[in-house]
Amino acid sequence: MIRDKAIETLRIEAAAIEALIGRIDEEFISATETIMNCRGRVAVTGIGKSGHIGRKIAATLSSTGTPSFFMHPAEAYHGDLGMLTERDILIAISNSGESSEIVNILPVVRRIGAEIIAMCGKRSSTLGKNCDYFIDISVEREACPLGLAPTASTTATLAMGDALAMALMDEKKFTSADFALFHPGGALGRKLLLTVGDVMHSGEDNPIVRIGATAKDALFEMTAKGLGAVSVVDEHNKFVGLVTDGIIRRALEKSRSFIDEPVEHIMFTQPLIISANKLAAAALSVMEKHKPRPVTVLPVIDEKNFPVGMIHLTDLLRQGVV
Helix, strand or coil: CHHHHHHHHHHHHHHHHHHHHHHCCHHHHHHHHHHHCCCCCEEEEECCHHHHHHHHHHHHHHHCCCCEEECCHHHHHCCHHHHCCCCCEEEEEECCCCCHHHHHHHHHHHHHCCEEEEEECCCCCHHHHCCCEEEECCCCCCCCCCCCCCCHHHHHHHHHHHHHHHHHHHHCCCCHHHHHHCCCCCHHHHHHHCEHHHHCECHHHCCEEECCCEHHHHHHHHHHHCCCEEEEECCCCCEEEEEEHHHHHHHHHHCCHHHHCEHHHCCECCCCCECCCCEHHHHHHHHHHCCCCCCCEEEEECCCCCEEEEEEHHHHHHCCCC
16 A cells, blocks of 8 residues: 555656646747746745745756845745846646635736746636746646645645756756856766865975986985876976886896996886866866776876976875765
């Protein structure tokens, strides 16, 4: 019985969403275009469960490039309508279209001059008759066995809100970099905003030796800076190679005599490198995809071939670039 009711609920709600596909009509497109051309912001309002859904829709719109906020209709009736201007658009959510808190503010919204988009289940309702654009979110029935608790209707409203937000996002050519700009504190922001230059070891922390220095000198510099590698530069301070702790270990297995030889005898002359303006996530990708085995360190080289820094795998992991 528990399983049957749960499955029935999901089927009812899935059917409610499926029915929305046929309602992406010219009026939906016109409403979307109106929001695209909005010179102000989009206010979303709703009461009860519709209000909870409205908050989520406003948040989704804001994070995908459409400046939006939620306005509680009861508070709006007692002063918060001052949030609205004639440049704004109001998305009013009410399945019945007769929620008194919504209906009460419609005349004032009209006087302010903001356009009204109704997300409503009844075009013949007060809200349906007093809007500029009507988006049909009606459902055949609620999943609630009593037919009372908003279930399928709130699911349909949320899905239609997502459809609207994604259509706007696509029309605005909203990019992953734009998305990250609005999410700087999360893992996504770190992946999409953090650059190699933000993470790399530079200045005194950047391990460098000049060509002609011995392998012992490189080992001391590598140990002092703690990155397991050292960049090698020529007499003009241009990058010419890389010595890693792996090179040192492999050389030690063969002979100890190399330790007093010039670094150019053992260095990589064509190592993997990266530039400071690349995303930190790109550096991680370069490290992981190297064959036959991943690398843990990358010299950071500028456009004039100067080694301006070095980045280690642990730096990326510490910053959450995974």
